[in-house]
Amino acid sequence: MSEHIVFLDHDTLGPEVSMRRPGFPHTWEVHGRTAPDEVAERAVKATILIVNKVPLREAVLDRLPNLRFVAVAATGTDNVDVAACRRRGIPVSNVRAYAVHTVPEHTFALILALRRSLMAYRDAVAAGAWQRAAQFTLLDHPIRDLNGATLGIVGEGAIGQAVAQIGRAFGMRVLFSAHKGRSDMGPLYTPFEEVIERSDVLTLHCPLTPETRGLIGEAEFARMRRRPILVNTARGGLIDEQALVSALERGSIAGAGIDAVSAEPPPPDHPFMRLVNRPDFILTPHVGWASREARQQVADQVTACIEAFVAGQPRNVVT
Structure with missing residues (x-):
């Protein structure tokens, strides 16, 4: 037939x-x-x-x-x-x-841009701040190395493993998170709450399921003692999006790189849209997969x- x-x-x-x-x-x-x-x-x-x-x-x-x-x-x-x-x-x-190459590469594009304040410095140069400084450099925004920083990864599949490999190449300490609420996953995994507390960069690479929906919310942001960068190139529903906005605005996290939103495209009144001009927030239109x-x-x-x-x-x- x-x-x-x-x-x-x-x-x-x-x-x-x-x-x-x-x-x-x-x-x-x-x-x-x-x-x-x-x-x-x-x-x-x-x-x-x-x-x-x-x-x-x-x-x-x-x-x-x-x-x-x-x-x-x-x-x-x-x-x-x-x-x-x-x-x-x-x-x-x-x-x-x-997507085992394209998503990890996009993840680190977001991490590097935020960790080194690339958006802030680009905007500063465009606004003439370098010329007004009358010196060879600008040091108005934080610049942090990845070497020696702790990378927390939620999701231990092929993409999470590839992100870990890149992180180790930068000299990062890698923690794979145990599933939230689980304590029986063995020594290769760090308890979820500990990963939240210890990470300088926290990146999500897990599927959206009833168990992972709202995985990162107000309680988790309150535990982020190191003010990490949060990156989500997986699914939008993993994060309580209003809680992320509040966390960024009050300084609980140092920045956020988001490639997945609960509604795509997000409507004009989506809470993320009020952040798009902040240099510590990068919203990309679900293109991490799209090389x-x-x-x-x-x-x-x-x-x-x-x-x-x-x-x-x-x-x-x-x-």
Whole structure:
């Protein structure tokens, strides 16, 4: 049989990424973007559906009688009702390990920019402060080495491990956090509360689950005795966002680098938007994953997952 493949949000991969079409008989339908109320109409003939962030809920699945397989062009599958797909016998696959370079590199771009006050010094130069200083340097904002600092990592997967490797190369002391509330994870892990208290840089690389939602809130900010830099390149819901704003404004943390927000894009009244002109706060638009190389890997893995399913050997199945 010929498969009918529909990609609902191809624009999420960017125009420079080329997606290889599968090597079996098929028809191919691509949409740059798809609104939630357009999903059922556009996907009604699909036997194979590709989505990145488009929501695929049970009410829509009820209207897709031909659907046999869902390929998610991302690692996270929270936009897909996986349980509803399981009940219907529809396998769901994702892409894996494509971000083990791009996310750690973005993480350290944020860490270095904040630790060395790059935004503050760039703004100072643009405002003419260097010329007014009449000397060879400006020393108006803090500059701290990474060497000798303590790096706390929440999330011990491939990305967390890669962040640790880079941190050690800078001469940082690395602490992997035990899961919050757990004390039985062995000597390779440091209790969560201790990591919060000892870290000069705290970076999040864990999935968003019911257990990790709101992982960092008022109580955690109150324990951050070393005024760390907080970096989140994982999921926005891991942090109580209003609590982060309050912590930064009262000086409980030295800075924050954020690449994931609970609502993306954030609305104009989101609490983070009142911080965007602060030099100790960097908000990037969920691009930590998005190097050209990583996006090409995503595209290649999606095609491979589709071919594996049609060959009767599905891979990266999350259902």
